[in-house]
Amino acid sequence: MKYIQWYKEHAAKHKAIVEKLREKSQDEIIEYFDYENMRTKHPDFCPLYASNSKCHDVKNLNCYMCGCPHFRFNDDGIEIKENRVVYSLCTKNLGKSFESEDTIHQDCSSCTLPHKSQFIKKNFNVSWSEIMNNCDLNYIL
Numbered sequence: 001m002k003y004i005q006w007y008k009e010h011a012a013k014h015k016a017i018v019e020k021l022r023e024k025s026q027d028e029i030i031e032y033f034d035y036e037n038m039r040t041k042h043p044d045f046c047p048l049y050a051s052n053s054k055c056h057d058v059k060n061l062n063c064y065m066c067g068c069p070h071f072r073f074n075d076d077g078i079e080i081k082e083n084r085v086v087y088s089l090c091t092k093n094l095g096k097s098f099e100s101e102d103t104i105h106q107d108c109s110s111c112t113l114p115h116k117s118q119f120i121k122k123n124f125n126v127s128w129s130e131i132m133n134n135c136d137l138n139y140i141l
């Protein structure tokens, strides 16, 4: 799946859920996106829910900011680095990278920053698309 396809599909799913939570406070909305609650109430939100697995093996995983505002992608390639095309990266230089002979992708498996409530509160917006506004470099360039 291309980054942009996931990005658009996820934005639509996130928006549909948040619209149903309009009466709730910011803290209640964030709490609602707790992994266990989401897995039960919105099994189609994430493909990992079906197998009861998580992207990060942490307690109290929160799915509100799945994706991350520091993530950048371009399905056409961002830059060439050591003869390989970089398709995604982290603006904070966190995490690692998946590298093949000719491609480099950001690997966020070791970074839990966007799943921590403090980070979510600091970057909160009812619109997931606005939070992730800068992620798609193809769109903003």
Ligand code: SF4
Residues within 6 Å of the ligand: 035, 045, 046, 047, 048, 049, 053, 054, 055, 056, 062, 063, 065, 066, 067, 115
């Ligand atoms: S944060 Fe992890 S478990 Fe939650 S929706 Fe995103 S990928 Fe799935």
